[in-house]
Amino acid sequence: MASITTSEAPRASVLSSLTESRGFLSAWFMLPSAVLLLVFLTYPLGLGVWLGFTDTRVGRAGIFIGLENYQYLWDDSIFWLSVFNTLLYTISASILKFVLGLWLALILNENLPLKSFFRAIVLLPWVVPTVLSAIAFWWIFDSQFSIISWALMELGLIDHRINFLGDPTNARASVIAANVWRGIPFVAITLLAGLQTIPQSLYEAATLDGAGRWQLFRYVTLPLLTPIIAITMTFSVLFTFTDFQLIYVLTRGGPVNATHLMATLSFQRGISGGQLGEGAAIAVAMIPFLLAAILFSYFGLQRRKWQQGGGD
């Protein structure tokens, strides 16, 4: 029998062995998403990194200039101010979002009347387009028509309008407040989901073991929530660090660059100013910070010994 072979047989077996090969099939199925990632993520990222090493301007192809853009930025005080602003903005907004978000999540986790209604309401700031809420905040922070100034003056607490966006300190606090308002829902809802994965029986066991409310939080809720907190806050930090829309609508980086973040400065230099190379270099300078945040969360918070399985 073995001697009677046709030329069709090997070809068919190549095809069938291809379709049965796990490696080939998985590569084939991953192809569409791989193409999407390459075209819309890897290519722009690579182009951005490349532009950072050139002196490209709008309308003129640049040439490779090595680290010149970075050398320039190293001595640029506005760039360093934007780095400071970004760190200040990210750290203070993230801390506030974490504390308030966790608090909100704990409240929403209780048995409240109209629980699902409140949970839905909480998501609103997250659902509204950023630009829309930024415009609303712009109005709230308006130097003439601010409802906050008006209310405080009517109450007799202040005697002149607050210059929210005109004063550097006020402007920083204002944009941070707007960012916190917008970011809380994400933190609260994600942490709420995390809270709901903690078995009720652990609380009951701890109650019988003699834990009070604070001890329940300290020894049961918080440690069991840590993995979720790590993921949530990593995302929150990344979103905040790369924030652009809020600042661009509210202050455009002003007054006197007091609220310029790296993202807005990059846009201003690269697109508005036309210095594509320099703008790209500023954007690339964000990458180490973002990587550091991810690595910190990955190594410092997410991997817990007790979470890893493994029997005997």
Add this chain to the structure above:
Amino acid sequence: MASVAIRDVFKSFGSVEILHGVSIDIEDGEFVTLVGPSGCGKSTLLRMIAGLEGISRGEIAIANRVVNTVAPKERDIAMVFQNYALYPHMTVRQNMAFSLMLKNVAKAESDQRVNRAAEILSLTPLLDRFPRQLSGGQRQRVAMGRAIVRNPQVFLFDEPLSNLDAKLRVQMRAEIKELHQRLKTTTIYVTHDQIEAMTMADKIVVMHDGIVEQIGKPLELYDRPNNLFVASFIGSPAMNLLKGSIGGEGAPAFQGAGGISVPLNGARSAANGTQVVLGIRPEHLKLSDSGFPVTISVVEPTGAEVQIIGRTPGGEDVVANFRDRHDFEPGQTVRLSADLIHLFNGETGHRLAA
């Protein structure tokens, strides 16, 4: 150690009342099981003793102190949960020492108590592992260790063995019983498994639909069930129950469907014509030419005994166990008579003195 008194306790969730006046007295050092089918209120009652659920009406006293309004942590009880409820982020040692840490017990004493409990439960080599690294039986032991360390007045067990496989369950059953004999701490143990209840308890409380059906020693319940529910719930395989009435000339007999007749052996407790249910334990049936006919449908040899499932002429299922070996065939008709019978009122289900 302490006694526990449950006096006329009611529990409602909203408008639904699930415990309708339960009274149980548990003596110091006793091992009591609450047994009953799902939804009978046994776990709720246990959680009320623990203080995890409020008491709608009635009172619960631990060591003669009414605890209705006492916080769970002040009740000096320890509970073992069905899913163990071990803290996943703590090692076995930390799990066991948690309650001592909250009470600010000195490190040396805490260590000593944990080590002693670990020794009792052979957990010493596992003290530095996390719960995820343990098997089901080991987790179960840690949960018990956590309870022992506290040296409480009462142990509460909420179906602690139902997540274990059959073999381990038998082993843990013996360990818990041994532990109780060693520590002599009052224990209340909830289970839906009547074999667990029978094998472990000093006293069984059979519950059904929020009321106590019967309280007694295991063999008392087995030998003299108060009513049809207890009769059918306690014992495996379950007691055979045949419907019929009392009749016959001369010596009164049970007259069942399909014309079967079982003599009452002189134990007469109801007038002729009374509707009754006859109960016969499978092991009390024996082959006898004067017995009632049963057509065998299934033969199940287990090695130690042979169990047959058959049908009476009236279409009622009958299970019988034989210690000695017989060559039964499906389809064969045998005649069975009973050594020992139970009679229940056909309407109320109550036991008729017999």
